[in-house]
């Protein structure tokens with residue numbers, strides 16, 4: 001039918017204003033990170049010091065790993081409030097197993113690898129619990145993971161009666177404490193998550209479910225299985241983050257990552273991942289995490305109190321949400 | 336001369352692609368304008384500009400002689416323009432009354448309390464007008480698609496507008512509802528209401544309009560009094576060439592070609608679900624197009640949903656190619672080679688925010704994934720998308736990465752059809768596959784259906800358009816109140832007999 005149509009002029013995007021193009025661009029947040037870095041530099045020259053950058057990177061890594069898990073779950077239209085609690089449980093279990101004083105694995109040359117596997121198993125198990133409740137019992141993700149968060153937090157404290165566990169195997173501590181190693185692990189995990197989402201069947205299924213679960217079911221997507229996988233993955237990544245954090249601190253503690261949950265969700269959403277599902281990328285999340293961390297770090301260097309930092313962060317998250325809404329409106333008008 | 340509405344040089348582009356080109360058109364007060372054009376010709380876009388949902392890039396609108404540029408739908412509504420959209424826009428969780436009066440509940444003076452009594456009586460009045468028998472307190476989610484459409488129309492009427500736009504209002508209405516709706520239109524016309532009527536059923540357009548305007552590729556190619564047009568001329572104007580046939584002919588219908596060997600593909604025995612279907616048994620053969628006719632509520636869609644594992648059945652057995660169906664999920668059905676295009680494309684068929692390519696590929700993704708890792712072969716995937724886009728003749732201006740939402744209604748339907756055809760199913764169940772599709776594209780879709788059957792698949796075709804079934808099928812089953820009541824074979828299709836069977840009288844099968 002089209003053969004008789006007048007030729008179509010397909011001069012794409014003729015005069016899109018640069019501001020709109022920039023605001024609508026995929027890497028807006030990464031640009032913001034660069035801009036704020038340059039903008040903050042005159043006030044806090046320390047920001048660019050080698051030592052500070054290393055420290056910044058070291059604390060950014062576990063947050064990124066956590067946020068990758070959150071991204072996967074948000075894409076399905078769910079949410080994982082329990083990620084940080086899972087991290088705490090994994091940390092404590094790892095500590096109980098590996099510490100040189102009372103650990104079950106004390107003295108064994110396999111203490112570190114077995115300990116790590118045990119931590120991952122805890123993460124996967126708790127994630128599976130979330131996943132089964134959401135996918136099979138069809139409970140709302142918010143309620144399910146809130147419950148897991150509370151129970152997990154309690155469990156972690158109960159397991160070691162509020163003690164902190166020291167004396168972990170040096171091989172284990174190196175995983176999170178040695179910058180090069182921790183970076184390598186994080187890059188592998190985040191890269192894996194990126195490839196999973198963008199290049200694999202499971203990835204496409206995750207997005208399809210987030211867009212329209214009913215349609216996905218009719219189109220032959222094994223919806224329950226994919227949802228389960230999303231929460232297990234989030235649990236696994238939370239456990240991996242626990243390995244990094246615990247190693248970094250050289251102590252296992254139930255308070256690990258207590259204040260992290262909001263950072264994780266804020267970073268993911270600032271990056272551009274939608275709370276309504278169907279939209280999100282690891283690369284965006286990287287931008288969000290970098291932004292939050294940079295903010296934290298520079299405010300710290302400016303000697304702001306914890307409360308000020310929290311308030312400023314809240315304001316910035318609000319601004320980011322506003323920016324996102326504006327950007328959507330602009331794009332809509334341009335479309 | 337009393338022009339109520341004038342478009343002057345209206346132009347609109349989406350991302351650089353022109354969608355409306357310099358439209359100049361006048362609508363006289365009290366007349367009905369029929370607006371026709373292919374899928375994606377720009378009909379809905381033009382109406383969206385008038386109703387304040389979109390802004391034009393150039394050109395002006397005069398409303399009642401004065402320049403008019405509504406900033407939003409509320410402003411257009413206040414000016415007296417009501418718009419019954421192509422897609423349903425109701426809140427399913429709210430009641431009929433709440434949907435009708437959402438923006439202007441009757442209240443106690445200026446107090447913020449709703450007058451429930453007034454709400455009820457006013458709603459009843461509008462429901463009576465459109466012929467919908469339901470109480471105002473009924474939640475919209477309990478209504479059928481046709482009844483929801485009637486609620487949309489009632490909502491438009493309740494604004495007491497001066498101009499009302501109907502964008503393909505009859506696609507989800509039953510025969511009876513459609514007739515009632517046409518009666519309503521003539522009542523409204525008698526009252527002097529101005530109307531714009533958009534439809535792909537050209538006979539309806541010719542019957543109901545005073546003037547007709549034809550859009551092609553965003554340009555107004557013809558405009559004049561109804562008497563200047565007939566269906567054939569409209570088609571020629573719309574698609575740019577004449578169509579001498581509405582339905583393609585299958586080679587196997589010619590006497591000289593031997594009929595294909597009869598091989599049962601889908602066998603249904605005594606399917607029963609209390610209150611829905613009763614003792615339904617039939618066989619769909621390879622290379623056969625089997626029509627399923629019935630009035631709305633006869634249980635056709637429900638039967639199809641049961642066959643595809645979306646709804647349970649109490650008794651009965653289903654076999655595909657001699658094997659009993661296992662499990663109860665669409666995924667299992669697909670593994671048996673069964674595909675099902677549902678009637679509700681927005682809820683069941685599309686991810687509106689996902690890209691066109693992702694929508695098209697979803698059903699067949701697994702074929703392009705490596706076993707174990709699930710790693711996708713992206714070039715093969717892109718190739719599959721390219722081929723199916725061409726096969727269903729999706730508008731070439733839309734990019735693969737554009738969200739499905741940005742497609743015109745008919746093109747969205749082509750995406751849903753495309754994703755199922757890509758699976759090359761053995762058994763293809765189609766529930767109203769040509770809803771919202773223009774005449775030219777319909778012919779192409781009919782050809783695709785026949786091609787699938789020629790390739791050995793069995794097609795179960797559900798349609799409310801009897802003509803379509805008679806034009807396409809090898810055999811037609813008639814369903815009434817959950818039971819199969821008649822069966823006819825080409826070339827002995829008898830319109831009268833089919834309608835009688837579907838309505839009431841039981842004829843000897």
Ligand SMILES: Nc1ncnc2c1ncn2[C@@H]1O[C@H](COP(=O)(O)OP(=O)(O)OP(=O)(O)O)[C@@H](O)[C@H]1O
Pocket residue numbers: 335349350354372373374375376377378379380381421730732733740741742743744745746771773
């Ligand atoms: N938001 C949008 N972004 C990009 N393109 C759009 C958008 N909305 C519509 N279009 C394009 O504009 C063209 C006209 O669409 P429109 O919906 O007006 O067609 P239509 O004549 O109503 O067709 P149909 O009969 O299928 O409903 C289509 O090619 C469509 O893809």
Ligand SMILES: [Mg+2]
Pocket residue numbers: 378379380421502743744745
């Ligand atoms: Mg339209």
